[in-house]
Structures are given as structure tokens and as C-alpha cells.
């Protein structure tokens with residue numbers, strides 16, 4: 406089968422489209438013929454070796470986290486899926502492989518694709534949808550709470566805004582001048598142009614900050630939260646609590662504690678909870694999300710679709726950091 410593979414970490418030039426053996430499924434797994442896969446910033450970080458030492462991989466490695474496709478084979482212990490079912494999932498970060506014509510996926514990670522979504526639209530959902538779902542669950546979100554979602558135009562933002570609104574949040578977000586009108590249509594109560602204004606000068610008394618901007622000082626978000634509020638960092642820095650729960654060794658736990666000491670201490674001094682969240686796969690949660698999507702809570706925002714042969718252009722486009730919604734790979 407054709408797959409997008411790396412044999413060592415590095416820039417997009419490391420990407421190869423080549424023949425790889427088709428996966429053999431275990432008893433609890435399903436073989437999915439991949440029709441579409443989504444690119445996520447984490448795919449670029451893994452390719453570049455930035456997730457080491459949290460995630461280490463054997464080479465050659467088939468990249469990719471998000472899939473949508475059709476079940477072609479099921480393991481002996483699989484009970485919920487049959488050949489021909491339209492399914493989608495985000496994969497386990499320790500066992501990637503979405504950017505390939507077929508992938509073996511644990512039954513536990515899969516959910517049926519909502520009937521009205523194409524494969525490209527469905528692939529846009531799992532990783533960002535589960536991240537936002539798990540973030541709100543982590544902080545026991547309640548309707549009526551004020552949620553600040555940074556980067557409204559990105560993959561996370563374009564899911565998080567309508568999803569949080571559908572669950573009864575008051576939502577503020579940021580975007581660049583060019584995207585102001587477009588992001589407003591996603592339903593946020595307040596859209597801030599980060600090219601003109603600093604959000605911390607305009608916002609206060611927030612319950613939750615969802616921070617997903619690489620390289621921006623996470624502590625800025627602490628300024629708008631009320632005591633008892635929660636800052637959920639998605640782009641880092643990871644903290645020791647997360648590293649421990651992830652099963653990382655003591656060295657990595659200490660390294661994470663050192664990386665996040667400033668955020669953790671500043672938050673604690675203000676009576677705010679600092680969390681680093683790393684999304685995990687869950688078919689059960691994806692079913693919940695799919696149900697909300699079927700009720701109209703989210704419309705897919707697909708920015709560009711690339712062919713597998715254009716994988717280098719797809720990664721380069723994603724890594725510029727200006728994608729509006731999701732970047733998709735068409736596999737079949």
C-alpha cells in the first residue's frame with residue numbers, strides 16, 4: 406500500500422511516499438481503508454522530532470493521526486463494526502499510520518461517520534474535536550461560563566467556538582485582521598483582532614482559557630482568569646502532572662516540571678489551575694461529538710485538500726500557521 410513515511414526526523418524533505426506492507430490486524434482491531442486523513446500540527450512536530458523524548462518511534466514510520474474511511478476487515482473480538490461501515494478516528498500517538506491506504510485501528514478508537522459528512526469533512530473532526538471535548542470535560546465546564554478560545558481561525562478554534570457555544574458558553578476569541586469577519590460567523594460572542602489589540606487589555610473574569618498558539622506566552626492568559634479558573638495549554642509547556650499521567654519516565658517528568666515551572670507557579674499564586682492537555686483517542690467520546698454534529702452543532706471547515714503526492718506542499722502549507730480550519734489529505 407502507498408504511505409507517507411519518514412526514515413529519520415527533519416524538515417518536509419524527509420517525507421517519502423512509498424510502498425509499505427499492509428497492516429495485519431489483531432483480534433481487537435479493525436482494518437480501515439483510508440479515504441481521507443487530516444494534517445495536524447502534531448504531525449509536523451513528530452516529523453521534526455520535536456515530540457522526543459515524550460514520543461519515540463521506530464523508523465520507518467508512517468505518519469498521521471486522523472482518519473476517515475471504510476472498514477474492510479475486522480478482528481475476531483470486534484463486535485461493533487462490520488466491513489463496509491464508514492468510520493473515523495484519531496489514532497494512538499504511540500501507533501500512528503493515518504497517512505496510508507490502510508491502517509489497523511483498535512475498535513475502541515472508532516466511531517461511525519455522521520451520515521451527512523464526506524470523508525474529507527469527517528477526517529477534519531477527530532483530533533480537534535476530542536481535544537476540545539476532553540478540555541471542557543477536564544475542567545468540568547458548566548453552561549454560562551466564560552471561555553476564551555485563542556486562535557479562532559485554526560483547526561482547534563473552528564471546532565471549539567461552535568462546540569462551546571452549543572454547550573452554553575460565552576465565547577471570546579482572537580484572530581488576525583483579515584479573518585475577523587469570517588471568524589465572527591463561527592458564532593463567538595466577541596472576536597478580538599490580535600494584530601490591533603492585546604486580549605488581556607479587553608477581557609477579565611473568565612472561567613476557562615483554551616490556549617493553542619505556539620510560541621505565545623501562556624502566562625498572558627492567566628491575567629484574564631478569575632480565581633478558581635482554568636488555563637488549558639495545548640501547545641505547551643507540558644507539566645509534571647501530565648507527564649506522570651502519560652507514563653513518562655522520571656527524567657521526562659522532571660524536565661516537564663522545569664519547562665512549566667513559571668506557568669505553574671504564576672497560576673498557583675493567582676489561585677488558577679494550570680493544565681497541559683494531550684489528546685487521547687476515544688471512540689465513545691467521538692460518538693458523543695458525532696451526535697452533536699448530527700444535530701448541527703458544528704459545520705466542517707476544510708481549508709485545502711491535498712493529494713498524497715503533494716504531501717510536502719501540504720505540510721509546508723500547514724506549517725506556515727495560517728490555515729483556516731483543517732488541511733486534508735485525500736488518500737482514495
Ligand SMILES: NC(=O)c1ccc[n+]([C@@H]2O[C@H](COP(=O)([O-])OP(=O)(O)OC[C@H]3O[C@@H](n4cnc5c(N)ncnc54)[C@H](OP(=O)(O)O)[C@@H]3O)[C@@H](O)[C@H]2O)c1
Nearest residue numbers: 446536556558559560561581617639640682683684727728
Ligand atoms: N495538546 C494537544 O492535545 C493538542 C491538540 C490539538 C492541537 N494542539 C496544538 O494546538 C496548536 C494549534 O493547533 P491547530 O490545529 O488549531 O493549528 P492550526 O490550525 O495550524 O492554527 C492555525 C491558525 O492559528 C491562528 N494563529 C496563529 N497565530 C495566532 C495568534 N498569535 N493569535 C491568534 N491566532 C493565531 C491563525 O489565524 P490567523 O491567520 O488569523 O492568525 C491560523 O488560522 C498547535 O500547536 C497544536 O500542536 C495540541
